[in-house]
Amino acid sequence: MNFQNTPAFAKQLDAEDPLRSFRNEFLIPQHKGNDAIYFLGNSLGLQPRRTKTAINNVLKQWSTWGVEAFFKGHKPWLQFHQQLTSALSKIVGALPHEVVVMNQLTVNLHLMLASFYQPSGKRNKILCEAKAFPSDQYMLYSHVKQRGLKPDEVIVEVQPREGEVLVCEEDILAAIEKYKDELTLVFWGGVNYYTGQVFDMKTLSKAAQSVGAKVGFDLAHAAGNVPLQLHDWNVDFACWCSYKYLNSGPGGIGGAFVHERHHRNENLNRFAGWWGNKKETQFLMEKEFVPEASAEGWQVSTPSPILYASHKAALNVFEEAGFANLLLKNERLNEYLRFVLSEVSTGLPNDSFKIFTPGTKEERGCQISLSVKNGKKVFEYLSNNGVFADWREPDVIRIAPVGLYNSFEEVWQFGQCLKAAVLTFAA
Ligand SMILES: Cc1ncc(COP(=O)(O)O)c(C=O)c1O
Structure with missing residues (x-):
């Protein structure tokens, strides 16, 4: 598929996503009155609304x-x-x-x-x-x-x-x-x-x-x-x-x-x-x-x-979602994330970040691990701007958008936020 790194395209992917309604099944952490971008399915998955009952x-x-x-x-x-x-x-x-x-x-x-x-x-x-x-x-x-x-x-x-x-x-x-x-x-x-x-x-x-x-x-x-x-x-x-x-x-x-x-x-x-x-x-x-x-x-x-x-x-x-459907969406989200990251990187200094998770479909799941220049500062910038990611020494940021509650629009937003963070500390 020919992806585009635009909000309109990401929204279109969401509109075509057969699992889009499952996001409503989850309680999304808030950041300044809006849904935070929670990319930590690899750490602690979000709470389904029905868990309390x-x-x-x-x-x-x-x-x-x-x-x-x-x-x-x-x-x-x-x-x-x-x-x-x-x-x-x-x-x-x-x-x-x-x-x-x-x-x-x-x-x-x-x-x-x-x-x-x-x-x-x-x-x-x-x-x-x-x-x-x-x-x-x-x-x-x-x-x-x-x-x-x-x-x-x-x-x-x-x-x-x-x-x-x-x-x-x-x-x-x-x-x-x-x-x-x-x-x-x-x-x-x-x-x-x-x-x-x-x-x-x-x-x-x-x-x-x-x-x-x-x-x-x-x-x-x-x-x-x-x-x-x-x-x-x-x-x-x-x-x-x-x-x-x-x-x-x-x-x-x-x-x-x-x-x-x-x-x-x-x-x-x-x-x-x-x-x-x-x-x-x-x-x-x-x-x-x-x-x-x-x-x-x-x-x-x-x-x-x-x-x-x-x-x-x-x-x-x-x-209810069907595990096979979920795997398809996970794969699509990951592909889009890789596309967005590659688009974002073209406007940044060469050594700003590098994905080291393998790229072939068989060797990757939801997670992408990035080695990031000024990693800790970039990570803190992301956190302060409502992105839940994971930090590992010495320079690694891990993210894992998941099909049940993450959207393509969030992937696009993440790309913008990462770019802003990298540019803030590039000088
Ligand atoms: C790969 C792996 N093994 C083991 C553990 C430890 O799990 P637990 O604390 O549930 O024993 C974790 C926890 O995140 C893990 O990621």
């Missing part, structure tokens, strides 16, 4: 029935999770019984490693990305240590090449080949939080499994952002948070995928808790733990119906 319903159930609300009413809390898995399984490309909603992301990763990191003799290495989100690095390091192994010997990181920021997929495949007799797990981010680079999870899974390793993904920046086919890609496990692209709210409940071929494997270790026990016998209070033969068998503790309700409210919006 959904949470209030749970509070009502609690006040009406007390603990009996786990069993009473047309939506008893005991079965609440089942209302989430259908919508979520479509988003991550799984069978419904391969998805479970529980805990938080890093906790879930520890639980998955308890099962899928099975070091044995010299086959004890984990391959992962250098500069992963720190929580993942802490998780791996501490997990390996408590198994009595030395993290520096066991964790192998694949670095970007000298002078580059993106990890080259050939280098990951080469590392899998190099360590083929020692690898037990390949653990990767579906989308890197800093660069926005989307990895080819299908190819990585195949390569890892071809050398006898398991494969797991952190999908914090992928779930709700990019197309996923976890079941078909034969991924062993994956975990994600729901507060970014899935709009479940701050500290929202996390999600996990366990491929169905592992559900009945009694040789897998796991950290058990009563919520993972078979539902039929959970309340018999017997000594022996008999896990539910689905991803639910990895649950440990009593989940919060309040968090379920908030997650479900947002998933309903996804269901």
Whole structure:
């Protein structure tokens, strides 16, 4: 499509957007009496209007029935999770019984490693990305240590090449080949939080499994952002948070995928808790733990119906919009943003900013990471002018317009604001 960097053209794209009405489903933060430009779907997704009612319903159930609300009413809390898995399984490309909603992301990763990191003799290495989100690095390091192994010997990181920021997929495949007799797990981010680079999870899974390793993904920046086919890609496990692209709210409940071929494997270790026990016998209070033969068998503790309700409210919006439609709009917004940025850059000094997120459709989602001259000042200018972006040292501004609540006009406005900011500090 031939884009134009004009407000009229952006408004026309909005008028033609079949998902335009979904913006009204969200509460948009205000700046000086107007809607702010909220480009932080990669950080904390916005609040759906319906979330409040959904949470209030749970509070009502609690006040009406007390603990009996786990069993009473047309939506008893005991079965609440089942209302989430259908919508979520479509988003991550799984069978419904391969998805479970529980805990938080890093906790879930520890639980998955308890099962899928099975070091044995010299086959004890984990391959992962250098500069992963720190929580993942802490998780791996501490997990390996408590198994009595030395993290520096066991964790192998694949670095970007000298002078580059993106990890080259050939280098990951080469590392899998190099360590083929020692690898037990390949653990990767579906989308890197800093660069926005989307990895080819299908190819990585195949390569890892071809050398006898398991494969797991952190999908914090992928779930709700990019197309996923976890079941078909034969991924062993994956975990994600729901507060970014899935709009479940701050500290929202996390999600996990366990491929169905592992559900009945009694040789897998796991950290058990009563919520993972078979539902039929959970309340018999017997000594022996008999896990539910689905991803639910990895649950440990009593989940919060309040968090379920908030997650479900947002998933309903996804269901109404249709995830395939949303992916199309995300793609179009991103294309337009790239066009606007390239137009804006032609009127600015050469070194004003540079996009370092990959440009091909397969390697990018909603996020664009920019390396910006006078980055901190430009970022503050944007903030002071009603743009919600994200700052990362030393010079990086990350933005992620999302299809459910961002408009093409906002993308055009962002371009104007960035230009004004850069010019303000260029002298
Ligand atoms: C890639 C990635 N991994 C892990 C985390 C940590 O998530 P949590 O605090 O929910 O455990 C985050 C949080 O933003 C993240 O972006």
